[in-house]
Amino acid sequence: MNTPRNASHNPEKKIDATLHLLGQVRPANGFEQRLCARLDQSSFHARKSFWAGTSEFFFAQRLTFAASAATLACAAMIVGSVQHSHQRTLPNTTVHLAAPGSGLGAASGTRITPQPLIAPPHGRSRSERKATGGRATVQRNAHKPAGVAVPDSAEPQKP
């Protein structure tokens, strides 16, 4: 320990001297090298711990990742399949015409025959009816099974 060389009791001088000494403090020798070494070590550990932590996380969660991957794969297959079938049956809003003679096409697809249908020369279509006033009439000369009575007039009586 040193002894005071100046016997001055001026507080201002003592304060200045104390602050001057405080501002002249020096770290121990090799501080800068120690600091750099510690920082190097810390940055290396930080990098190492990042990769170690990442790999450990993926290893520990491998079952979860496998299950998630399988679920995703199944979902992708289902979605793909549904989309594919929609493309075949409902391509757009227009009428689907199957290619003539190709024999391919969905069961619900509208078909137009390549040639128009020709009506038979004698006879009529089954849906053709002749009605009078909304009532069915039977012709007198119509062929009827034996025992079937036909009224004289099927026309409704006029008032």
Add this chain to the structure above:
Amino acid sequence: MSEIITGLVAEYSTTLYRVAYSVTRNAAEAEDIVQETFLRVLRHQNKLDEIRDARVWLVRITWNLALDRKRRSKTRPETEDIADMVRTLPAEEFGADDMAISSQEYGRILALIDQLPKKEREALLLSAMEELSTAEIATICSTTESSIRSRIFRARRELAVLIDKQRSGR
């Protein structure tokens, strides 16, 4: 570690050590604080380009870390005695002819500085760093230059009163 960080360590580590030591008065803790400061810089080194004044920025980090550590270790007794404090000073300092203070007095006045109000104490301690201007101290303390000047003035006046009281009490 990047060259920028190495450059910052070379340029500012001693200043930062002084700043940390002025608060903690413990060499090992001051070294730890400086290291912590540069670790933070490492973590945010991508933001270094945005820093206008690296010195003020670094001193501010160190200052806040030191105050935080001091706050946390308030209940812990000081481990560093006067002899340890003197060891941190350049060998020629106490041997200078114009020195007006002994190592014992140096320790006593540092203890008296700790009795000052917080704002005055902080301004006075930062004013001891010759590398820092009043404007820089104001930035570190988030206040104005005039406020720093008045804090330093009040601190010196109160400290002088405390020194006189101590001397008359002995």
